[in-house]
Amino acid sequence: MSFDEFSGAQGQAGAVEKHPRARGRGLTLEPHVCRSCFGRIASEPDQGGERRYFCTSCGLEAIGSKPSVVCSCGIKLRKAKGDGRTSVTLVDAGVRCHPNKQVSPEFPALFVASYGGAQAEGA
Ligand SMILES: [Zn+2]
Ligand SMILES: [Zn+2]
Numbered sequence: 610m611s612f613d614e615f616s617g618a619q620g621q622a623g624a625v626e627k628h629p630r631a632r633g634r635g636l637t638l639e640p641h642v643c644r645s646c647f648g649r650i651a652s653e654p655d656q657g658g659e660r661r662y663f664c665t666s667c668g669l670e671a672i673g674s675k676p677s678v679v680c681s682c683g684i685k686l687r688k689a690k691g692d693g694r695t696s697v698t699l700v701d702a703g704v705r706c707h708p709n710k711q712v713s714p715e716f717p718a719l720f721v722a723s724y725g726g727a728q729a730e731g732a
Contacts, residue, residue: 635653635654636651636652636653637651637652637653638650638651638665639651639652639662639676639680640706640707640708640720641676641677641680641681641682641706641720641722642680642681642706642718642720642721642722643664643666643667643669643679643680643681644669644679644680644681644683644684644722645664645667645669646664646666646667646669647666647681647718647721647722648664648665648666648667649664649665649666649718649719649720650662650663650664650665650676650679650680650706651663651665652676655672657672659672659673659674660672660673660674662676662678662679662680663679664679676706680706680722681704681705681706681722682704682705682706682722684701684702684704685699685700685701685702686699686700686701686702687699687700688700702724703724703725704722704723704724704725705722705723705724705725705726706720706721706722706726707720707721707722707723707726707728708720708721709721709728710728711728
């Protein structure tokens, strides 16, 4: 009998809510941006014990344990071989999401992605 486990999952949140403001529907805004459109990523608990991460802008979504299933941190590149051909090996592209330190009228996004999170190093 596993009914208890199943019904219990809805009652308790399990993970600690990092963003109290986003409470209500169990929705959490993640400090990550979409790898497709750089929109803000949000997540909510999934039935399988993982989370459903989705873009609040274009709707790209995936189930996983980390925002990188849809955010820019998960961008992968094909690793180049010595002979110049591309292999099937995927390597981390080095792109990371981070808070936008230079919020401006032209670029008002609160979170952005850049190579190695370079912008965060202070410019
Ligand atoms: Zn998007
Ligand atoms: Zn990210």
